Amino acid sequence: GAGVSQSPSNKVTEKGKDVELRCDPISGHTALYWYRQSLGQGLEFLIYFQGNSAPDKSGLPSDRFSAERTGGSVSTLTIQRTQQEDSAVYLCASSLRGGTEEQYFGPGTRLTVT
Amino acid sequence: SQQGEEDPQALSIQEGENATMNCSYKTSINNLQWYRQNSGRGLVHLILIRSNEREKHSGRLRVTLDTSKKSSSLLITASRAADTASYFCATDNVQAGTALIFGKGTTLSVSS
Numbered sequence: 001g002a003g004v005s006q007s008p009s010n011k012v013t014e015k016g017k018d019v020e021l022r023c024d025p026i027s028g029h030t031a032l033y034w035y036r037q038s039l040g041q042g043l044e045f046l047i048y049f050q051g052n053s054a055p056d057k058s059g060l061p062s063d064r065f066s067a068e069r070t071g072g073s074v075s076t077l078t079i080q081r082t083q084q085e086d087s088a089v090y091l092c093a094s095s096l097r098g099g100t101e102e103q104y105f106g107p108g109t110r111l112t113v114t
Numbered sequence: 115s116q117q118g119e120e121d122p123q124a125l126s127i128q129e130g131e132n133a134t135m136n137c138s139y140k141t142s143i144n145n146l147q148w149y150r151q152n153s154g155r156g157l158v159h160l161i162l163i164r165s166n167e168r169e170k171h172s173g174r175l176r177v178t179l180d181t182s183k184k185s186s187s188l189l190i191t192a193s194r195a196a197d198t199a200s201y202f203c204a205t206d207n208v209q210a211g212t213a214l215i216f217g218k219g220t221t222l223s224v225s226s
Binding site for chain 2: 004033035041042043045048056059089091093099100102103104105106107108
């Protein structure tokens with residue numbers, strides 16, 4: 001079946017604008033994760049959705065960042081009033097049951113804030 | 115805070131040689147995973163080793179886990195140019211639960 005997909009693959013935006021990044025997880029996967037990766041760095045955890053439970057938002061760096069997961073499937077990460085330091089690759093992953101299982105990653109969205 | 119840290123940060127070898135990467139972590143874990151990333155895009159899961167396991171093999175990959183030293187190693191035998199990538203270890207945190215925590219990775223370059 002299809003893997004995790006993300007859109008857009010690249011996004012260039014002006015400082016101060018809002019952006020929305022989309023993630024389509026693997027069908028049937030109950031857990032969905034968002035990470036951020038700056039150039040040459042590791043993955044920074046942002047947010048974790050597990051089924052109908054309240055999401056773990058502990059990794060969101062500021063209140064400009066928010067995420068939704070509608071109907072337990074598609075997720076949207078929104079960054080308001082983007083700053084240059086928000087430039088990074090945003091990666092989405094899903095897993096079948098969550099927790100610390102194997103995660104399947106999408107190709108990422110490369111965000112550039114000018 | 116960083117849970118897993120890989121060592122070395124960068125490794126360059128010739129095709130056919132073995133590559134060893136190490137990962138150290140700080141807290142008790144349920145399992146440790148290794149992922150590969152090509153060209154700064156999505157990660158691919160390589161192998162998962164549970165805290166009660168000491169060694170695991172998958173093809174040319176061999177992973178060891180020493181929970182007393184809070185460390186793991188990934189060995190790639192008979193490396194190929196196609197193994198050129200960044201390799202990350204990821205651990206959970208028994209106390210914190212939820213998501214995996216990734217290290218900064220080892221960049222492996224295999225030249226032919």
